[in-house]
Amino acid sequence: MTLNIGVIGTGAIGREHIRRCSQVLQHARVVALNDINRNNCEQVISELGLQAEIYDNAHDLIAAPEVQAILVTSWGPTHEEFVLAAIKAGKAVFCEKPLAVTAQGCMKIVEAEIAAGKKLVQVGFMRPYDSGYRALKAVIDGGTLGEPLMLHCAHRNPAVGDAYTTDMAITDTLIHELDVLRWLLNDDYVSAQVIYPRKTRHASSHLKDPQIVLLETAKGIRIDVEIFVNCAYGYDIQCEVVGESGIARLPEPMSVQTRHAAQLSTGILTDWKKRFIAAYDVELQDFINNVLSGNMTGPSAWDGYAAAVAADACVAAQNNGDIVPITMPPRPAFYC
Numbered sequence: 001m002t003l004n005i006g007v008i009g010t011g012a013i014g015r016e017h018i019r020r021c022s023q024v025l026q027h028a029r030v031v032a033l034n035d036i037n038r039n040n041c042e043q044v045i046s047e048l049g050l051q052a053e054i055y056d057n058a059h060d061l062i063a064a065p066e067v068q069a070i071l072v073t074s075w076g077p078t079h080e081e082f083v084l085a086a087i088k089a090g091k092a093v094f095c096e097k098p099l100a101v102t103a104q105g106c107m108k109i110v111e112a113e114i115a116a117g118k119k120l121v122q123v124g125f126m127r128p129y130d131s132g133y134r135a136l137k138a139v140i141d142g143g144t145l146g147e148p149l150m151l152h153c154a155h156r157n158p159a160v161g162d163a164y165t166t167d168m169a170i171t172d173t174l175i176h177e178l179d180v181l182r183w184l185l186n187d188d189y190v191s192a193q194v195i196y197p198r199k200t201r202h203a204s205s206h207l208k209d210p211q212i213v214l215l216e217t218a219k220g221i222r223i224d225v226e227i228f229v230n231c232a233y234g235y236d237i238q239c240e241v242v243g244e245s246g247i248a249r250l251p252e253p254m255s256v257q258t259r260h261a262a263q264l265s266t267g268i269l270t271d272w273k274k275r276f277i278a279a280y281d282v283e284l285q286d287f288i289n290n291v292l293s294g295n296m297t298g299p300s301a302w303d304g305y306a307a308a309v310a311a312d313a314c315v316a317a318q319n320n321g322d323i324v325p326i327t328m329p330p331r332p333a334f335y336c
């Protein structure tokens with residue numbers, strides 16, 4: 001059985017996902033594309049030798065009879081509209097993060113999915129599919145470290161463009177930690193605070209970089225996440241869990257160690273696409289398999305909502321310097 005996919009948004013990650021659906025993964029083919037910039041679709045078709053129809057309107061793509069499932073990889077503020085339209089059409093939809101740019105927008109999607117009576121949405125949170133995070137979770141759940149007490153995390157990009165703003169450190173970057181740490185600890189956040197260390201000279205004039213986000217969970221675990229998007233040296237994701245009787249660290253990506261010219265060295269990746277390439281493959285194969293079997297098990301609309309609630313609080317904390325409470329409503333039975 002093959003799943004016919006329509007993709008809305010053929011920019012950086014859209015192209016990556018189209019390539020993997022067409023060349024790497026099983027049981028799927030991309031049959032339809034849409035982008036506000038039609039050239040982008042044409043380029044992908046010629047680069048990948050794809051047999052796909054270009055739709056000038058995203059809603060026509062969603063309605064097209066040959067399209068069985070949708071990938072939303074357009075710009076964040078467009079996600080809510082396209083995911084709601086896919087749910088209305090009764091079609092499964094994989095939506096890149098963020099599910100919507102506000103918690104309120106995510107809640108509309110949650111309500112629409114519950115009203116549809118069927119899980120249709122998977123959010124593109126790929127870290128729970130990363131083998132390193134999975135191994136770290138297995139250690140925590142195995143109990144040898146005792147209860148987790150503290151986490152020290154970092155999310156560093158080598159550089160970002162001028163369009164990157166201070167709040168994007170939360171909504172575009174930290175959002176991955178907000179999702180994966182909640183999954184790792186099986187816990188929810190109760191408060192957030194943001195601290196600004198000395199600013200790097202590599203950041204644009206309007207951007208506060210780096211930032212430290214302090215989170216507290218319902219179980220009382222304290223988390224610090226350093227967001228440093230102009231760190232200059234590489235794309236570096238760190239996570240250390242301090243437990244009652246030991247410490248566990250997220251494994252480094254595989255890299256050959258060399259001894260040369262009196263130096264011991266290993267490479268550091270610079271591109272987020274390569275750091276999580278296997279996790280993106282697994283998350284999308286999971287989506288395809290789950291749509292075909294009718295049982296959606298990946299990061300849900302509720303997970304998208306939970307991350308957005310925490311992100312809203314972090315953005316408020318960026319602006320007022322206070323410790324901002326995070327209140328999550330109880331998880332609906334539909335998502336248990």
Ligand code: NAI
Binds near residue numbers: 009013098
């Ligand atoms: P991009 O700017 O490279 O591509 C976005 C594409 O969407 C562009 O081709 C643009 O023309 C198109 N677009 C914008 N508005 C549209 C509309 N109304 N209808 C149809 N097409 C429209 O951005 P990128 O980096 O590919 O990011 C896209 C989304 O994926 C963002 O939400 C981003 O946060 C997310 N993302 C997720 C990653 C992950 O690790 N899970 C990594 C990178 C991006």
Ligand code: ISE
Binds near residue numbers: 157172173176272
């Ligand atoms: C990008 O949007 C992503 O989602 C990547 O996974 C992330 O690590 C990077 O910092 C973001 O810019």
